[in-house]
Amino acid sequence: MKRALVLAFLLSLALLAFGGTIHAQECDDAIGCVEIGPDDPITIASMLTTSGATAFLGEDSLGGIEIAIEQRGGELLGHEIELVNEDSLCNAEGGQTAAQRVASDETILGVIGTNCSSAAVAALPTISEAGLVMISPSNTAPSLTNDNPDEGGVWQPGYFRTAHNDLFQGAVAADFAFNELGARTLATIHDGSPYADGLQDVMANTFRELGGEVTFQGAINVGDTDMSAILTEIATNPPDVLYFPIFEPEGNFIAAQSVDIPGLEDTTLMGADGLLVESFPENTGDAAIGMFLSGPLVTGDAYQEFLETWDEVIGGVPPSGFHAHAFDATNILLDAIEAVAVETDDGGLLIGRQALRDAVGATEEFDGLTGVLTCGPTGDCATGEALAIFEITEAEVFDDAWPPQPVFVPGGE
Amino acid sequence: MNTTQHTINWKAFLKYGLLAGLVIVYVSAVGMLEAFNEREVIRDVVTLGQLLIVGAPFFISLIITQHLEKDAGNIPLPARGLIIGAIASIPPVVLVGLTQVINFRPILVNINRGMVEVLTFENESLLVGSLILAAVMTVAGLAGSSITLLPAKPRRALLIGLIWVLGVGVMSELVTGVLSEHFSRDFERSLFERDTLKATTAAGLFLITTLIALGWGYSNDDIKKQYRALPTSSQQIARGSGFLLLGLFLIVLPQIVGSALSETLSIVGLFMLMGLGLNIAIGLAGLLDLGYVTNYAVGAYVMAVMTSTGALGLAEKTGVDFLNFWIVLPISVIAAMITGFIFAVPVLRMRGDYLAIATLGFGEIIRILALSDWLAPIIGGAQGVLFIPNPTIDHIVLWRGGQIIAALLIGHILRAFIKPDWQPSDNIYVATITKFAAYSAMGLVISVAASEIVRAIFFSSLDLSGQAIVRGPQQIYYVILGAAILALTVSVRLNNSRTGRQWMAIREDEDVAAAMGISTARAKLLAFTISAATGGLAGGILAVKLGTVFPTSFNLLVSINVLSLIIIGGMGSIPGIILGALFLLGLPELLREFEEFRLLLYGALLVAMMLLRPEGLWPSAVRRRELADDDSVSTAPAVGD
Amino acid sequence: MNLSTAARVPQGLSLQDIVSIFLRTAIIFIIVNRALTLLNLDNFFGISTLIIELVVYAVVIGLSVPTIMDVENFNVVDFSITLLRIIIILLVVIGATNTLNVGNTTTAQWINLTIAGLAQGSIYALIALGYTLVYGILLMINFAHGEVFMSGAFTTVFLAQWFNRTGFLNSAPFLAIPIMMIFAALVSMSVAILLERIAYRPLRGSPRLVPLITAIGASFFLQYTFRGLYGSGFRAYPPVEILRGGLPVSSITIPYTQIVVITSAIFLMSGLYLLVERTKMGKAMRAVSEDKEVAALMGIDIDRVIVFTFAIGGALAGAAGVINGLHRPQGVNFFMGFFPGIKAFTAAVLGGIGNVPGAMLGGLFLGVIEAIGPNLVLAGLGIPGANQLKDVIAFTMLVLILILRPQGILGERLAEKKA
Known part of the structure; x- marks a missing residue:
């Protein structure tokens, strides 16, 4: 008897479920459409690293996304913008899991993410197959926007990024070191992250091509505190420039301890956007004075306004250097949605997935915080123009001044 | 005891009340309260953070008040809970007050406005908010103690109903995910709003589950009795069909739950595989191995390097291109076993804590080597190994394999119905084999005939010459399921084998085992080697599942995860491992809020488990017997030493 | 603990054996070297041929070892361990020889590295004392001791920053720094005492793995509790003006910080030594570590001694x-x-x-090895990114010591109890 009751209950549930009205809208998109009811929100997702040791990266990007949504009043085409956050961590597993979650939610139109290249590589097949658009604010690995597998390229349709390809940033750093500083010898240190390893590799190769000599390419581990051994090894053949595109706190240790190593007195220190954070000069002390950092050129009134909004909405200052990229990425995505959405009879929206991809891909002369963006055929939206080299001065170390002033902009100015 | 009945020991109340209160202060200060508050359990009614506030006094008074007989004197049961709840509210209220006087923010980052808002139920006036907080906690304490007044069965039913509602509420994304996979969006929306449980749905669910639990509670005993009364053959059939149903359930599971949850299931499965392996070292042989990740890494890198189509792959480097997933998987396993053996040799003479630290060292060495520039030309260093292709299966293999499995199943069923008492020979081995062969042959005839007929009629266009590509979590799931069944079978056999008993002897006392004539060195080597096998298996599958292998995947946390799931599930207990994997890996995957606090909770769980229930959630049968003989804690988990 | 374990201690090699092995090595070295040169193999899958050579030598020598050793008692484990020992010795000798032959690093640089290593090592030593004290008395590894160190260091950073803001740190550094040390010691001490009281005391007398697992759990719990409390960002101690620069000694300059680190560590360690050897409490600690039951019979409050031990270990870690x-x-x-x-x-x-004293010596030794090991040995072996493998050296050394000389450099006072 009880069983019969349960059965009846389940049956009625099933009837209720299938009895629901079915919207028949026309979709002529090659890879499907997303249909948004009149009262439904427009859903986009973030796939960032919001836990663990790299959480600061994710929090930084997430702030950029939230501010971009906030500036539109949280609405697009009269629909609320809903942001679904998935934690993609900073590894392949996290990227894949987050991608599966996002792909299984059919209402999601596009993704802002991932932070780490390893997560992106594992997430890409799923994201691409699901017909999604993914715009990364901080993936810099050249392979991600290379579509030739023979060269190690892993690009798949639907992937874009507003972050600068290492090829650009490494080249700018090498150009600055060789031509501006007049350096002829270079040593590099990475920390075992694909980002640092890739960037120092590009830098070293470009430096060699310019005619310089690379005296040392070494690595430390995340968690090391004593850098005297590697610095001494470098000091056996002191280079003109020591390039370490790594993060806090290992970057602080290298900068601070290099002062105590005899032989490195004349070596200029250079880092990259991983160290372009407000806490770096303060934590490193006067050893950071005179150090150069490469990174995105995000200055100007719009950026000041952004920072004010940040302080208002989130509080404090952004913890890393990719918030502006995330802000631009979100705006590109939302603009594209706005451009391709078709209003349906009942007041809802119909958005073709391929159309959305095409719209993002067709982004031209987008005036963002990180410069003028134009998306290339394999997803590189940042063209490397809005990069700069910054110099840390006493103002940053002692007087909390931030950001530092750019001293070199590629292409002159 | 009776003599002290009328003196009231206020210290006991103070102790437990403050305990509950300090738990709230702790979860507030580490940011857990605010993070959990992001998740609404029931729409517009209660959040997970608020559940924490209610839960601490509720459960403490639920558990403690009954045991306060000696201390409580003549205070009635509900009042005891009331007192505990009231005391519990003091620390959080004080905390709220202090935030108005001192700015904790520059140091204690999580004691901020957001936390205060959660604690004061977002009330504008802090005074009113604090009063509400105190009232809520007092009432929760009262509820916790009052519920113990109910008779056992309704109380259980009530708690089960509550757990169901809260469970569905907390897991609402999972439930809505499954619902939207199979039903229309409108149906899902009638029950949930924005992926959270509606209040009406919650009430309905509570009613239904409580009633069912109540009904079950009263009929449960009858069913057990009826089952025991059945003849042995019928019991076997019942159990067999139970297994069959379970098997069918596991087969259709990924289709029911959709791809996102299949992903979670796959991860749980991989860790379960590793748990089964490590269990041999820790649970059976008592060797605390903190470097299990070594085997995982070796399995993954062997798979990656041998099958990758990229520059690091064997095909590109040597031109050997016939290697695929199915060929390399056994090689991954063997490679892991060899690594296990090599690393076992130097540590054979170490015991307990020294062994733990040495194996921890091995795990770190492997991680650093995987990252290193030195080995980068072989295994990619920081850039990892890319382009690991998905496994493929010929359709014909799938088809024939399905027929054979069906044949075995049909044969098994036939045996129960056709001549169950048939004894073809006096020799037990001959008889078993003959019976197996005969029934399987019958099964094969039926399954092949039936399937070919069905194919000819309904699926005549089915192409058996092609290949299926195993991709996506819903398909990788089956590979993991297969591996898990294999590992489970081997584990169960090993548990009851001679070798298994040797390991247990070593676990209990190595010197005595040696004195009994067991070659401890051989047995330990074997334990490490076999234990490594499933690590290699899991690693190999991981490599194709991800399609890439990066060194970041192989850190100490993998070892700690596997260790935790074994210990929390119950050392040496196979069901315990399954439970542990679901609990420790499944839950945090589903609850994003947990991610940030995963290791905090693991740590707390490990400590609590060792202090309160060292035998684990689902202890092995041996352990349970030991505990029945002697209930002192010290003899319970006789591991290592 | 019993006779059977004593009988299984590996037979060491005598000096004569080692000389004989090295003679054989020399001969094989020449043969293999010639062969490889003739084959003109520079690179095999990216592994330098030097490594392959070394493995070949080691296997050949290893095979010859059983003939030197007692053949009748030959067993695989002893054999493999001997083999491992020889491989390591060879790697170290050849690596160091190569590096010194190339001679890129000056003597002054080596000295600087050694002093930096000593400074790092004295910090290890201070933390190591906590492990050693607890192990001496409870025979358990307090896996969470690193977190005790962290709790003091992390909490005090706020005090140090406050001192820096108010100017106290630089106006009276030799008052401010001891205050900071005492504060950190108190924090770490409280964490250590709580840890003992909540996590370890109820488990006293249970099988050895149980408190070890508890300690692992407690370690993670503490880490993430402090992360929750103070946030996940990195913070830094403010610079102390007076410690800027260094003391010139002939051709080298020793940074003042390193001098302060080493001297204060020596000061603390001698204090501890006097405490253990000269005071009544120290005597009680030694008595408890010898034999708990007898000590209890003598009227020593075991619980108090254990709490005191955790407290002292914690205080040293905090100061560290x-x-x-x-x-x-x-x-x-x-x-x-x-x-x-x-x-x-x-x-x-x-x-x-x-x-x-062993912990002090071990700490200094490890610090120096870590500082000069990668440059001296690994770089000499032609391994790229040698500094990345610094921790491999430390962990290999740990495993080797555990295998080859579990009683440590100075010998373990409680060796007989351990097994």
Whole structure:
């Protein structure tokens, strides 16, 4: 008897479920459409690293996304913008899991993410197959926007990024070191992250091509505190420039301890956007004075306004250097949605997935915080123009001044 | 005891009340309260953070008040809970007050406005908010103690109903995910709003589950009795069909739950595989191995390097291109076993804590080597190994394999119905084999005939010459399921084998085992080697599942995860491992809020488990017997030493 | 503990054996070297042929070892361990010889590295004392001791920053730094005492793995509690003006911070030594570590002694946290205790766990090895990115010591109890 009751209950549930009205809208998109009811929100997702040791990266990007949504009043085409956050961590597993979650939610139109290249590589097949658009604010690995597998390229349709390809940033750093500083010898240190390893590799190769000599390419581990051994090894053949595109706190240790190593007195220190954070000069002390950092050129009134909004909405200052990229990425995505959405009879929206991809891909002369963006055929939206080299001065170390002033902009100015 | 009945020991109340209160202060200060508050359990009614506030006094008074007989004197049961709840509210209220006087923010980052808002139920006036907080906690304490007044069965039913509602509420994304996979969006929306449980749905669910639990509670005993009364053959059939149903359930599971949850299931499965392996070292042989990740890494890198189509792959480097997933998987396993053996040799003479630290060292060495520039030309260093292709299966293999499995199943069923008492020979081995062969042959005839007929009629266009590509979590799931069944079978056999008993002897006392004539060195080597096998298996599958292998995947946390799931599930207990994997890996995957606090909770769980229930959630049968003989804690988990 | 274990201690090689092995090595070295040169193999899958050579030598020598050793008692385990020992010795000798032959690094640089290593090592030593004291008395590894160190160092960073803001740190550094050390010691001490009271005391007398697992759990719990409390960002100790620069000694300059680190560590360690050897409490500690039951019969309050031991170990770790902050000011966060904890444990084992002077010696030794090892040995072997493998050296050394000389450099006072 009880069983019969349960059965009846389940049956009625099933009837209720299938009895629901079915919207028949026309979709002529090659890879499907997303249909948004009149009262439904427009859903986009973030796939960032919001836990663990790299959480600061994710929090930084997430702030950029939230501010971009906030500036539109949280609405697009009269629909609320809903942001679904998935934690993609900073590894392949996290990227894949987050991608599966996002792909299984059919209402999601596009993704802002991932932070780490390893997560992106594992997430890409799923994201691409699901017909999604993914715009990364901080993936810099050249392979991600290379579509030739023979060269190690892993690009798949639907992937874009507003972050600068290492090829650009490494080249700018090498150009600055060789031509501006007049350096002829270079040593590099990475920390075992694909980002640092890739960037120092590009830098070293470009430096060699310019005619310089690379005296040392070494690595430390995340968690090391004593850098005297590697610095001494470098000091056996002191280079003109020591390039370490790594993060806090290992970057602080290298900068601070290099002062105590005899032989490195004349070596200029250079880092990259991983160290372009407000806490770096303060934590490193006067050893950071005179150090150069490469990174995105995000200055100007719009950026000041952004920072004010940040302080208002989130509080404090952004913890890393990719918030502006995330802000631009979100705006590109939302603009594209706005451009391709078709209003349906009942007041809802119909958005073709391929159309959305095409719209993002067709982004031209987008005036963002990180410069003028134009998306290339394999997803590189940042063209490397809005990069700069910054110099840390006493103002940053002692007087909390931030950001530092750019001293070199590629292409002159 | 009776003599002290009328003196009231206020210290006991103070102790437990403050305990509950300090738990709230702790979860507030580490940011857990605010993070959990992001998740609404029931729409517009209660959040997970608020559940924490209610839960601490509720459960403490639920558990403690009954045991306060000696201390409580003549205070009635509900009042005891009331007192505990009231005391519990003091620390959080004080905390709220202090935030108005001192700015904790520059140091204690999580004691901020957001936390205060959660604690004061977002009330504008802090005074009113604090009063509400105190009232809520007092009432929760009262509820916790009052519920113990109910008779056992309704109380259980009530708690089960509550757990169901809260469970569905907390897991609402999972439930809505499954619902939207199979039903229309409108149906899902009638029950949930924005992926959270509606209040009406919650009430309905509570009613239904409580009633069912109540009904079950009263009929449960009858069913057990009826089952025991059945003849042995019928019991076997019942159990067999139970297994069959379970098997069918596991087969259709990924289709029911959709791809996102299949992903979670796959991860749980991989860790379960590793748990089964490590269990041999820790649970059976008592060797605390903190470097299990070594085997995982070796399995993954062997798979990656041998099958990758990229520059690091064997095909590109040597031109050997016939290697695929199915060929390399056994090689991954063997490679892991060899690594296990090599690393076992130097540590054979170490015991307990020294062994733990040495194996921890091995795990770190492997991680650093995987990252290193030195080995980068072989295994990619920081850039990892890319382009690991998905496994493929010929359709014909799938088809024939399905027929054979069906044949075995049909044969098994036939045996129960056709001549169950048939004894073809006096020799037990001959008889078993003959019976197996005969029934399987019958099964094969039926399954092949039936399937070919069905194919000819309904699926005549089915192409058996092609290949299926195993991709996506819903398909990788089956590979993991297969591996898990294999590992489970081997584990169960090993548990009851001679070798298994040797390991247990070593676990209990190595010197005595040696004195009994067991070659401890051989047995330990074997334990490490076999234990490594499933690590290699899991690693190999991981490599194709991800399609890439990066060194970041192989850190100490993998070892700690596997260790935790074994210990929390119950050392040496196979069901315990399954439970542990679901609990420790499944839950945090589903609850994003947990991610940030995963290791905090693991740590707390490990400590609590060792202090309160060292035998684990689902202890092995041996352990349970030991505990029945002697209930002192010290003899319970006789591991290592 | 019993006779059977004593009988299974590996037979060491005599000096004569080692000389004989090296003679054989020399001959094989020449043969293999010639062969490889003739084959003109430079690179095999990216592994330098030198490594392959070394493995070949080691196998050949290893095979010859059983003929030297007692053939009748030959067993695989002893054989493999001997083999491992020879491989390591060869790697170290050849690596160091190559490096010194090339001679890129000057003597002054080696000395500087050694002093930096000593400074790092004295911090390891201070933490190691906590492991050793607890092990001596309870025979358990307090896996969470690294977190005790972290709790003091992390909490005190706020005090140090406050001192810096108010100017107190630079106007009276020799008053401010001891205050910071005492504060850190108190914090770490409280954490250590709580840990003992909540996590370890109820488990006294249970099988050995149970408190070890508890300790692992407690370690993670503490890490993430402090992360929750203070946030996940990195903080830094403020610079102390008076410690800027260094003391010139002939051709080298020794940074003042390193001098302060080493002297204050020596000061603290001698204090501890006097405490253990000369005071009544120290005597009680030694009595308890010899035999708990007898000590209890003599009227010693065991619980009190154990709590005191945890407290002392914690206080030293806390003080080490501040000293570490002077030496390596950056990178203060919740995870900063984990690796130093493991390293310090290695140091304790190296010196002979349970042995107070041993822990000091082990710490200094490990610090120096870490500082000069990668450059001296690994670089000489032609391994690229040698510094990345620094921790491999530390962990290999830990495993080797555990295998080859579990009683440590100075011997373990409680060796007989361990097994």
